[in-house]
Amino acid sequence: MTSRRAAVKALGVALLAACDSTIARLRGWKVVPVTSVDNVPPGAAYRTTYGDEPIIVVNAGGAVRTFVAVCTHEGCPLGWNPTQQLIRCPCHGSAFDTRGHVVNGPAKLPLTEIETIVERGQLSIVDRRTRAVDR
Amino acid sequence: MRPRSILLLFALLPLPLHAQTKEYLYVGNTLGGDVSIIEIPAHRVVGTIPASVVGNSPDDVISSRDGKVLYISRLDTKDVIAVSTSTEQQLWRVDVGGTPNHLALSGDERFLYVPIYDTGELAVIEMKTHAVVERLDVGTGAHGTMLGPSGKYVYVGMMEANQIAVIDVATNTVKKIIHMPEGVRPFQLSPDERRLYAQLSKLHGFVVLDLVRDSVVKTVELPTLGKAVPAASLQKSHWVVNHGIGVTPDGKHLVANASLSGFTAIYSLPKLELVATVPVGQEPNWVVFSRDGRYAYVSNRRDNTLSVIDIGLAKEVARIRVGEFPQRMTVALAHRGK
Numbered sequence: 001m002t003s004r005r006a007a008v009k010a011l012g013v014a015l016l017a018a019c020d021s022t023i024a025r026l027r028g029w030k031v032v033p034v035t036s037v038d039n040v041p042p043g044a045a046y047r048t049t050y051g052d053e054p055i056i057v058v059n060a061g062g063a064v065r066t067f068v069a070v071c072t073h074e075g076c077p078l079g080w081n082p083t084q085q086l087i088r089c090p091c092h093g094s095a096f097d098t099r100g101h102v103v104n105g106p107a108k109l110p111l112t113e114i115e116t117i118v119e120r121g122q123l124s125i126v127d128r129r130t131r132a133v134d135r
Numbered sequence: 136m137r138p139r140s141i142l143l144l145f146a147l148l149p150l151p152l153h154a155q156t157k158e159y160l161y162v163g164n165t166l167g168g169d170v171s172i173i174e175i176p177a178h179r180v181v182g183t184i185p186a187s188v189v190g191n192s193p194d195d196v197i198s199s200r201d202g203k204v205l206y207i208s209r210l211d212t213k214d215v216i217a218v219s220t221s222t223e224q225q226l227w228r229v230d231v232g233g234t235p236n237h238l239a240l241s242g243d244e245r246f247l248y249v250p251i252y253d254t255g256e257l258a259v260i261e262m263k264t265h266a267v268v269e270r271l272d273v274g275t276g277a278h279g280t281m282l283g284p285s286g287k288y289v290y291v292g293m294m295e296a297n298q299i300a301v302i303d304v305a306t307n308t309v310k311k312i313i314h315m316p317e318g319v320r321p322f323q324l325s326p327d328e329r330r331l332y333a334q335l336s337k338l339h340g341f342v343v344l345d346l347v348r349d350s351v352v353k354t355v356e357l358p359t360l361g362k363a364v365p366a367a368s369l370q371k372s373h374w375v376v377n378h379g380i381g382v383t384p385d386g387k388h389l390v391a392n393a394s395l396s397g398f399t400a401i402y403s404l405p406k407l408e409l410v411a412t413v414p415v416g417q418e419p420n421w422v423v424f425s426r427d428g429r430y431a432y433v434s435n436r437r438d439n440t441l442s443v444i445d446i447g448l449a450k451e452v453a454r455i456r457v458g459e460f461p462q463r464m465t466v467a468l469a470h471r472g473k
Contacts, residue, residue, distance in 0.1 A: 074375065077460070079166040081191065081211050090165035090192050090460050092252055093210035093234035104234070105253055106276070106295075 020117045021124060030127040037123045040064060045080035045087070050125065055114065056080065056087060057123060060098035066116040066125050067100050072109035087111070156470045158425065159220075160432055161205060162441060163189075163196040164458025170196060170205070170218075171441075171457040175425050175466065178443050178453045182471065184223045189216070195237045195463040199244060202467035206247060208235035215249055215260065220469035227265050231258045237279040237321075237463065241304050242286030248302070250277035250291055257291050257300070259307050269307045273300035279321055283328045292319030292333065299331070299344070313349045316342065321379055321421070325405070326386040334377045334391070341380060341391055343407070355407055357393050357400050381422035381431065388446055390431050392419035399433050399442070401449055411449035415442035423464045434461040 021031045032050060034057060040046045046057040047069060054077045056069035067087065069078040076091035086103065087096040095104035100111035115126035158175040161184075168186030170193065173179065184205075191211035198205050204226065205218045213233055217226040233251035235258070240247055247260040249267075255277055259269035276295025283290060288310065289302040297317050303310040318336035324346075325332075331344040340356040357377065379392035382404065389402040392415075399419055401410040416435025419442070423432050433442040434457075441461060443453035 077166070079192065079460075083191075084211060086211075088192055088211050090210070090462070092236075093192070093194075093213075095211070 021119055021126075024115075024117065024126045031117065031124050032127055034066070034123045034125055037064070037118050037121050040123060043082065043085065045082070046123075047078075047080065050114075050127075054078070055125070057116065058087065058098045060085065063098070064116055064118055064123065065098065065100070066114040067096075067111040068114065069111075071107055072102075072111065073105075073107040078111075155472065156202070156468050158466065159469050159471070160423070160425075160441075160464055160466050161196050161198065161220075162434060162457050162461045162464045163193040163207065164439075164461050165192050165194065165210070165436075166460035167458035168192065169458050170207070171461070172471070173441065173455060173457075176430070178430075178455060180455060180457065182223070183458070184218060188218060188223065188225055193463075194235060196465050197238050197240065197463075198465045198467035198469075199240070202469040205465070205467070206238055206240070208238055208249060210234055215247065217265075220467060221472045223471070229260055229265050229267065231260070231267060232256075232270075233258075236277065239280035239282045239289050241289070242282060246304070246307065248280045248282075248289050248291075250280050252277055252294070255293070255296065257289075257302065271300075271302065271307070271309055273302075273309065274298050274312070276318065278319065281322065281324060283324050284326050285328050288328075290322070290324070290331065292322050294318040294320065294336065299333070311349070313344065313346075315344075316351065320375055320377070323380050323382045323389070325382065330405075332380060332382070332389060332391075334375075334380055336375050339376045339393065339396075341377070353407070355402070357391065357396075358409065358412060360396065360398065360412060362396060379419055379421040379433065381424060383424055383431070383446060384426070384428040390422050390433075390444070390446075392422060392433060394418050394420060399431070399444060401431075401444075401446065413442075413444050413449060413451055415444075415451060416440040416454060420462050421464055423466055426466060426468070432464055432466075434464055436460045436462050 040059045054069040057066045071089040094107035117124045160173040162171040168190040170184040172182040174181045191209040194208045216228045233254040235249045249258040255275040257271040257273045258267045261268045273291045274293040274296030276293045278294045279292040291300040299313045301310045320334040322333035334341045342351045343353040345352045378394045381390045399413045417437035419433045420436045421434045431444040441455045445452045
């Protein structure tokens with residue numbers, strides 16, 4: 001009994017200590033490495049693609065977020081203006097802040113955020129649409 | 136004087152300006168923030184005006200008629216800058232109070248017309264003072280401008296208000312508003328200024344507007360080439376099927392991009408008969424021509440390339456890698472003399 005309790009306790013401690021990516025994987029979600037966190041220092045952004053979809057990772061003073069980098073106005077790929085600290089659309093000038101909110105139209109809808117995990121210097125995103133077993 | 140000294144003397148003499156002036160294509164790369172410079176007719180990239188000079192999402196790039204200055208509208212900073220083609224440095228900058236799109240110069244170059252997308256205005260910059268001297272209400276989504284061949288009128292297309300405003304250049308006032316079936320995208324004018332060819336947001340083709348009757352008299356649908364055209368009309372947001380249309384300098388051909396289908400169509404004028412479809416890069420966005428009209432240049436913004444189309448051959452003769460997200464372009468005779 002004691003040993004079983006100890007085992008359960010040990011498992012609980014282990015789960016608590018488990019990293020976010022492990023939890024995501026345990027839930028069956030796909031965890032996708034994106035880049036080293038060194039490539040996204042505070043005030044910077046990192047643009048890449050996931051599948052066919054452009055994504056943008058922004059680091060606003062240590063708060064790292066990832067968005068689908070597609071303008072909600074006409075579907076154009078988005079860029080980053082480091083001076084303004086805004087995600088910008090090259091087609092008609094829409095602007096989004098580092099939380100994905102619209103600060104300049106013509107876009108009206110916010111960006112779609114993707115769950116982001118930073119662990120041991122690695123930045124990853126969580127794809128809840130794809131099960132890990134699908135890999 | 137020895138022959139060698141004579142040679143040296145000639146080498147030190149400045150060349151006449153026309154000998155140093157060349158034809159260049161300037162391509163604005165909106166995501167890259169820079170401008171690629173392509174020599175014509177060699178069709179090779181010979182330089183870049185860097186993002187440190189341009190930056191802030193350049194939207195349109197046009198040139199003064201003498202080729203000495205580029206005027207660039209910038210989305211992020213809501214301004215227009217002037218850049219010397221000689222030094223490739225910024226000359227001046229004007230805030231325009233909203234998101235500027237496609238520019239037009241008056242014939243005498245006294246005024247620069249700047250459509251402001253988000254305020255529905257046409258800002259008029261006086262080139263002598265570099266100040267906005269007029270703001271004309273033209274309609275929401277002011278997007279494209281073009282000076283008519285007569286030089287008397289500037290035409291402004293609205294993406295959201297579904298109309299075209301005609302501006303009297305002599306007085307800088309709105310002469311008339313022409314209602315259109317839907318949002319107006321790039322457009323061109325016939326050399327006699329009796330016809331306006333306009334791409335519309337959700338049309339895989341273009342319409343012909345009679346400027347005497349102020350009504351659409353024809354709709355030309357581009358071929359589908361056996362592929363389904365993405366259903367733009369099903370999009371919740373604005374969407375554009377085709378972007379980029381041009382009339383050759385001799386007025387004999389019209390060139391129209393099928394942006395979501397990845398080709399450019401060439402039509403004869405005035406009959407508007409399809410001459411050819413030319414496969415280009417991904418998402419062709421704009422069309423300009425070499426001064427002699429031999430080549431059409433098409434920016435392919437999704438794969439960062441430029442297609443060079445020989446109009447006579449009706450085929451792509453070169454594809455050039457440029458900067459990130461190339462869109463608007465201009466051809467200028469310039470003297471790059473750093």
